[in-house]
Amino acid sequence: MAKDRNRFVCQACGAVAPKWQGKCDACGEWNTLQEELAPAARGPGPAAKAIGGRQIEFVGLEGSSPPPPRIPTGLPELDRVLGGGLVPASAVLVGGDPGIGKSTILLQAAARIAQGGPHAGRRALYISGEEAVAQVRLRALRLGLEKAPLELAAASALRDIVASLEQEADAALVVIDSIQTMWLDALDSAPGTVAQVRTCAAELIRLAKSRGFALVLVGHVTKEGTLAGPRVLEHMVDATLYFEGDRGHQFRILRATKNRFGATDEIGVFEMTERGLVEVPNPSALFLAERRGNVSGSAVFAGIEGTRPVLVEIQALLAPSTGGSPRRQVVGWDSGRLSMLMAVLEARCGLTLGQNDVYLNIAGGLRINEPAADLAVAAALVSAATDRPTDPGTVYFGEVGLSGEIRQVAQAESRLREAQKLGFAAAVLPRRIARGGRAPAALDGLRLTEIGHMADLVAPFAAKAGKKEPTRERETAKAG
Template sequence: MAKSDHVFTCQACGAIWPKWAGKCDACGEWNTLVEEAAPRSVVPGALAAAKAKGSKLAFVELAGDAEPPARLATGISEFDRVCGGGLVPASAILVGGDPGVGKSTLLLQTAAALARKGATVAYVTGEEAEAQVQDRARRLKASDANVQLAAETDLRKILDGLKTLKPDLVIVDSIQTLWADGVEAAPGTVAQVRACAHELVRFAKKTGAILILVGHVTKDGQIAGPRVVEHLVDAVIYFEGERGLPFRILRAVKNRFGPTDEIGVFEMVELGLVETPNPSALFLGENGQRASGAAVFAGVEGSRPVLVEIQALAAASAYGTPRRAIVGWDSARLAMILAVLETRCGLSFAGRDVYLSVAGGLRITEPAADLAVAAALISALTDEPLPRDCVVFGEVALSGEIRPAGRTDLRLKEAAKLGFSNALAPPQKKGAKFDLEVKQISHIADLAAALAPAPRRREAS
C-alpha cells in the first residue's frame, strides 16, 4: 500500500497523527485534528550531497572573549526593562495577550519611538487595514514618525518587501494571519504558523533585523499555535491586564538576553499607554481607613519592589460545599494557607465562602505573599482591620513556621518611602536596622494572636 502524503495535525498542541480521530490523545482536546500535507523528509542521497558541499563544523571554546550583544534602546523604559535593557539586533520576540489589552498600541508606540531615533522600522499588519493603523497613529500622536506600514498576509510578498527595505525593526501583527503558499493549510493552522514563524526568524538572524511577532492567546491565556514557535524566538512576553482596569503588566516568561522576572507597568489612557515608574502607588487603595480583610504585601518583581493590596472576604456559605474564588494568586496555595490556619491556629473556615483578590489586576507568584494572604484571611474572618500603616510579607511553611523572604531591605525601604511605619515580617538578623518598626513573626500562631484576640478567635471558629 502506498504511504499517505497527508497527516492530521492537532491545532491545539501541534501533535501529528497518521489518521483522524475525534480526540487528540496528546492534549485531550476534541475536534482539533486537521488534515495537512505531510512534512517532506530529507532523503539519504540529498543528505549526502549536502554534506559533500558544506564546510566542516567549526568548534570554539567556552572561555571566549566575545562581547555582550549591543542593544537598541527604544526610549520606553518599561519595555526596555522587560527586554533586559533594550532590543538586541538579530533577535526575535513573541508578544502575546488577550484581545483588546493593547498589544498593537504598545508596539506602534515602540515603532514610532525607534523611528524618531533614525531607525528604519517596518510595521506589517495582517489584521487591520492601513487606514485603521494610520488612524490609531494619529490618536497616539505617532503619525509624524517615519514608520513604513504595509497591510499584507502573503509571506512571500512580505519577505520580498523586507529584503528591499532592509529595516532595523520588523513588527508583524499577527503571526496567525500570515500564510505561506508552499504549505497546504489554512492561515492560522499549526503548519502555517510554524512555517511562517520559521521563515521570519531566519530572515532576522541572517539580516540582523529585530523581529517582533504578535501572537493570539487561547482561552487559557497561552499563546495559540504550536509550542515550537516559542522555542524559535529569543523572548516570549505577555501583555496582561483586566479589561475594566487601566493598568497593564508586561511580563517576560522567556528571555535569552535578560531576566525573566522583570515586569513593566503601564496605564492605558486616551492617548495610549503611559509608563508607570512607581507602580506601588497605583496598586494601593485610596487614602482612608482600611477595611477588614485587606493587607498590604511588600513584594519584589525582578529588581523592583512593588507594594500591592491583597483583599479577602469570608462569607457564610449558602451551599453544602464552600466556594473558593481567587483572582491574581494560586488557588492551590490558598488551600494550603487555609489548612495551616485551621490546623495550627484553630481558625475555622468551614461553612464559609472564601474570596481572595489582588488589587489592580496584578498576578503574584512570589511565596513571600503567604503571610500577607494569611493576615487578610484572619482579618476577614474576625472583621478586625489591620493597621493602615502596616505591610506584611513572609513565606508560610506547612508546620506554621514563617520562613525568611529575600530582599527584605528593598521591601522595607519601599514601604517606608510610601509612608508605612510598621511591618509584619519573618525573623531578621540580629543588629539589622530598618527605616520602620518591624514586628518579627516566627510562627503563624503569633500572627493570629496579634490580629485576632482570643475571644474573637473562639467566636470566629
C-alpha cells in the first residue's frame, strides 16, 4: 500500500506545491502555503473502469419549466436580494467583515421562518461553530426573538452534523455559522484550510440537495474583502451574498454577486439598530436625507443596483497639496476611474486639478461599480474646482469616454422615474438618439439636459465662476 506524504497547499487559491516556498506561483500571494497530508492514490474509480453507469437523457431547448418554489424569509430586503426567497435544496454563501451583521440577519431570517407563515410546521436549524448556545440565546433575546421555535446547536465536527441532519426529514432551513470552523477528522489539516473548507462545504451541499432543505453558509472574508479560502467555494453554491458597509456606519448593503435563481448585483439596504437589522424600503430617500444642496463639490447620481434604481450623493473635495505627491483618497468608487476622469477634465476641458489633493466619497456607505457614475463624479469635481454648487434639484448619470464624449447608459427611464419620485426637477444625461413619439407620461415635468461632451458640463460652472468657457477639442486639426 502506498504511503501518504505531505504536500503544501495555498490557502488563497488552493494550488498545491511539493515543498514550502514563501510565494505561491499560482496567485502570487506570500506566506499562504501550509502543510497538509496528501492521501495516497487509491486506484481508478468506477468511472475509469466504465462500469455501473446509466445512460443520461438529453432533451431539447423547447419547453418550459415552472419557477422554483420559494421560502419567504420574512425580511423583504433579503427576499429581494435572493430573488423572492430561499429555494429548497439550494446553497447560499454569505460573506462580510467581522461584526457587520451576518449572524444577526441570518438569526432573524431563521427565527421568522421557524415562526410559521405559509411554511408553518417546517423547522429551521441554526448550527454555530463559533459561539455557544448561550451566546446565540443572548443575541436572540436582544433582538426580541427568544420566543421563536428556532432550534440551536453548537458543533463543528462535520461527522456529527451530517449524522444529525440525516435524521431531519422536515427541516426547511439549515444555517452553518461558519464554514471556516467546520472540520473533518479524516483530513490531517486544521479547520479553515483549503482542504477542510472545500470538503466540508461539498458534503453539506450534497446533503442539502438530497434532503431538500435550504443551506446557508457563513464565510469569513480577508482584509481585501474577498471570501477567505478557495474560490471554488463560490462556484459550488447557488448564490453568493456580500455584506458591504462599515461597522461604524448605520447602513448595511447586502449585494448578490452570484445568484442562479435571481438577478446578480441586486442589493438590499438595512439599517443597524438596537433591535437588529431593519429593512430600508426607500434607500434613495435615506441616502439623501442629510444632503445639503448649497455646498460645492456635491452631486446626486441616479444609479441602478441590480433591478433597483438608487439615488446617492457623490461628494468631492479639492485642497492644495502641501507635499510633493498629491493624494487621491476614494471611498466607495474605483480610484483608477477617478484618475481617468481627472485626466479627461484637464486634457479636454482645460481644468487644472493635478496639483490638488482630491477626496471622493459616496455618501451612505454604498459602493458603486457601474460606469454611469462618471458624469456625476465629474460634476462633483468641477463643482469643487470652481467652488460653485450644483443645482440641488438635478441628478446626473452618464459614462465618460477618453475623448470627453458622454456615452449612453442602460435603463435611463428607470433612473429618471426614481428622480422624479423623490422630487427632483431636472436631470443631466447623455444625448439620446432621436426616437419617434413623445416621452413617457411618468417623465412629464422633469427637465432634461442632454449633453454630448464634457465641455458642455464644465461651461455653466465656468460661466458662474467668471472664467473663460472651455472649448471642445476637435479630433481633426486643420492643415497648415
